[in-house]
Amino acid sequence: MERRDFKEQLKKTAHLARLHLTPEEEELFAKQLQNILDYFKKLQELDTSNVEPMAHVLPLYNIWREDEVKESISQEEAFKNAPEIEDLGFKIPRIMKREE
Numbered sequence: 001m002e003r004r005d006f007k008e009q010l011k012k013t014a015h016l017a018r019l020h021l022t023p024e025e026e027e028l029f030a031k032q033l034q035n036i037l038d039y040f041k042k043l044q045e046l047d048t049s050n051v052e053p054m055a056h057v058l059p060l061y062n063i064w065r066e067d068e069v070k071e072s073i074s075q076e077e078a079f080k081n082a083p084e085i086e087d088l089g090f091k092i093p094r095i096m097k098r099e100e
Contacts, residue, residue: 006030 007030014021021029075088084091 006034 007026010026010030010033011021014026079085079090082090
């Protein structure tokens, strides 16, 4: 990716993440991200033909337990702790503004 295209992509990503970057920050982050991408290019040059493919660093397989149905509090008891209920669920205050 060319540097100019990379900076445009960085601006779009910052906008989507609702980050307000100064021109200096844009330049700094673009340089840092370009360094990361350059490092990945170097890693792609490594000969991994003798390396066995793996999905995990450690040989762990299915360490999860089976789901068990257990006695719990009723929905009515849970709703006693709720300040407000809507459509059989907890209603919470909005934390983000809607875009018009």
